[in-house]
Amino acid sequence: MSWQPECHTDEVDKVLHPCYVNLTMPTTKHRINLAVPADMDRTLHELARRDEASVATKTLHLIRRALELEEDLVLQKVAESRERK
Numbered sequence: 001m002s003w004q005p006e007c008h009t010d011e012v013d014k015v016l017h018p019c020y021v022n023l024t025m026p027t028t029k030h031r032i033n034l035a036v037p038a039d040m041d042r043t044l045h046e047l048a049r050r051d052e053a054s055v056a057t058k059t060l061h062l063i064r065r066a067l068e069l070e071e072d073l074v075l076q077k078v079a080e081s082r083e084r085k
Contacts (some may be wrong), residue, residue: 022076 036044048058 044055044062047062048055051058053061066084
């Protein structure tokens, strides 16, 4: 069985390779490309291996935790300012 390119009938001479057809992303998540120092990369890999997760999943988990901590700090400042009134 050999591979046959997908042909579009609206343009007879247009043939698209399968890797260029349906270029939509299979996820609704947004992507972020990060460049990290070597020591941080090693740590992320070690944590991912320890938790039996992918590096991307572990990084996402750590970012979520960091955002929650930031949110807690903001809410703490709001509460402190209300107590002073």
